[in-house]
Amino acid sequence: MVNNFIKLLFFHLLFSCQLSCIAQNKITDIQVGAEQTEKYLSILKGKNIALVVNQTSTIKNTHLADSLKSLGIKIDKVFAPEHGFRGNADAGEHIANGIDKKSGLQVVSLYGKNYKPTAKQLNKIDYVVFDIQDVGARFYTYISTLHYVMEACAENNIPLIILDRPNPNGSYFDGPVLDTNFRSFVGVHPIPIVHGLTMGELAQMINGEKWLKAKKVCNIKIISCLNYTHDAEYQFLIKPSPNLPNNQSIYLYPSLCLFEGVNMASVGRGTDFPFQVYGGIFPNMGSFQFTPKPIIGMDKNPKFKDKTCFGKDLRNEKNPKKFTLEYVLDLYAHKPDTGKFFNNFFDKLAGTDKLRKAIEAGQSEAQIRASWQEDLNKYAEKRKNYLIYK
Numbered sequence: 001m002v003n004n005f006i007k008l009l010f011f012h013l014l015f016s017c018q019l020s021c022i023a024q025n026k027i028t029d030i031q032v033g034a035e036q037t038e039k040y041l042s043i044l045k046g047k048n049i050a051l052v053v054n055q056t057s058t059i060k061n062t063h064l065a066d067s068l069k070s071l072g073i074k075i076d077k078v079f080a081p082e083h084g085f086r087g088n089a090d091a092g093e094h095i096a097n098g099i100d101k102k103s104g105l106q107v108v109s110l111y112g113k114n115y116k117p118t119a120k121q122l123n124k125i126d127y128v129v130f131d132i133q134d135v136g137a138r139f140y141t142y143i144s145t146l147h148y149v150m151e152a153c154a155e156n157n158i159p160l161i162i163l164d165r166p167n168p169n170g171s172y173f174d175g176p177v178l179d180t181n182f183r184s185f186v187g188v189h190p191i192p193i194v195h196g197l198t199m200g201e202l203a204q205m206i207n208g209e210k211w212l213k214a215k216k217v218c219n220i221k222i223i224s225c226l227n228y229t230h231d232a233e234y235q236f237l238i239k240p241s242p243n244l245p246n247n248q249s250i251y252l253y254p255s256l257c258l259f260e261g262v263n264m265a266s267v268g269r270g271t272d273f274p275f276q277v278y279g280g281i282f283p284n285m286g287s288f289q290f291t292p293k294p295i296i297g298m299d300k301n302p303k304f305k306d307k308t309c310f311g312k313d314l315r316n317e318k319n320p321k322k323f324t325l326e327y328v329l330d331l332y333a334h335k336p337d338t339g340k341f342f343n344n345f346f347d348k349l350a351g352t353d354k355l356r357k358a359i360e361a362g363q364s365e366a367q368i369r370a371s372w373q374e375d376l377n378k379y380a381e382k383r384k385n386y387l388i389y390k
Contacts, residue, residue, distance in 0.1 A: 030234060033163030033200075033223035034059050034131050037071070040161055040223055044073045047126035050117075052079045052110070052149050054142075055086055056133035056165075056238050064131050064163075065103055076125060077106040079117055081132060081145040083241050084109075111141070115185060116148035122156045129161045130199070133240045136169030137254045138178060138193050139186040139349050140241075146199055147188045150206060154216035162222045164200035164388070166234040168250050172196055173383065174323040175254070177375040178351030187351045192372075192379055194254045194323045197386065200224060204386040222388065229390040242298045243274040251320035252276060258328050261346025264339065265331055266309050270295055270302025278327055279311015280304075285334045286311035325365045332359055 033039075034057065049068070051057070057064040065075060078085055078100065085100055085107050100107050108121055122128075130149060132142045146162075153160045175193030189195075189202075189211060197205065200222035207217050228234075235247065244250050256275050259265040264285075268277040270292025279285050281304055290309050292302035312327070314320065335341050342360075347353045358368045 030166060030228045030232060031226035032165045033225060034064050036223055036226070041071060041073070043161070044068070044127060048074055048076045048124050050077050050079060050122065050125045050128045051075060052081070052128060052130040052132065052145065053085070054081055054083060054132055056240055057131040058238065065105060075105060077108055077121070079108050079110050079149065082111040082141045110145050110148070115144065117152040119156055122152060122158060125158055127159050127161055128153055129163065131163035132199070133165050134167060134199050135240055135244065135250050135253060136167040136194055136196065137257065138189065138191055138195055138351065139257055141185055143199070143202060144185050144188045146203060147206060150203060150218040150220070151212045151216065154212055154218040159219040159221065162200050162203055162220055164198050164222055164224050166225055166228050166232060167196070167198045167230070168234055168247065169194055169254060169321065170196055170198060170230040171321065173379065174376070176350060176352050176355055176372040177379055182347055182351050182353070184348045186348050192376055193351070196230065196383060198388065201386050201388050205382070208386060224388050243269055245274065248315060248320055249275040252314055252317065254323045255327055258346065258349055261343055261349045262331070262341060263343050264335055264341055266292060266303050269299040270305060273315055274298065276315045277311060277313050278331065279309040280331065281307050281309055282336055283310050285331060288313040325368060329359065329365060
């Protein structure tokens, strides 16, 4: 009897643990595309390869470039996106071409004089390999880099291998769909602010919707993630960019990045908790206080440097994985009577001028959301055609 009771108790606990893991949507055995070397090494052997990578491009604890070199793959050059090959440049800081001291590889910047590889830079390249971690927001410039790399590959008849990675904000899509009149490097595609796609899925959409110049189509091969769904919770071991240090900041990023287009706001750049707070230099903006300071490798000259900011602390926000206008509307309601609240960057981030105008007109979040719902419904139908994962 005792043995049977122990067995029943064991199986009850095991079943409860399994249910708990499923309920939390946590998948611990996700394999990213880069880790599945058996699916792409044979293609690359004996070829001249260019990589589009940054600090997130790893196989376990080893950088993809180092892994490929050790396996005898000839890497001709590395194309580096915003923040650079090692990911330690400030946001918006131009990256120079040069030689990476650690690996000895030639590094060509795609965030300096040009966003797109030139025909000369791609001369004698047989394959381009793209492996960069995205965070699922339209204005996160790595997807813009993907677009221009695809365009360059299409124009020069070079196949592109995309080593896919999870989208931490991939469980939903929301926000205004970009009006192409507001197209910029922080908004290339007519997609919502939160697009709900991995890099591989977005690449399929770019091809399928003929968004490349002259409606060209890029020859892509996607190495998909294993054991990943859009509801999976994925814990990052490496920061995707200097000011996104943890999952909380990544979940809040789509909502808080709009403050980069607000003169009177800081999102905590120059603190240990960027994109987890917001505020301004006026005391009525909130009870939480923070003081931005220069931080090497994150932000050398943060907005409101050495000035006390007042606002809200979102580090313990219980449901951060959502896109909300709550924070922008809150700060707008507490702005001073004088001074310009928005700057010209806001419309580029929003992908439209309608959001700014609606806020200035005093509309509620519900009213503003209703204005983009029709476009969002159309996008939802379009998105279904390009999904790789459930």
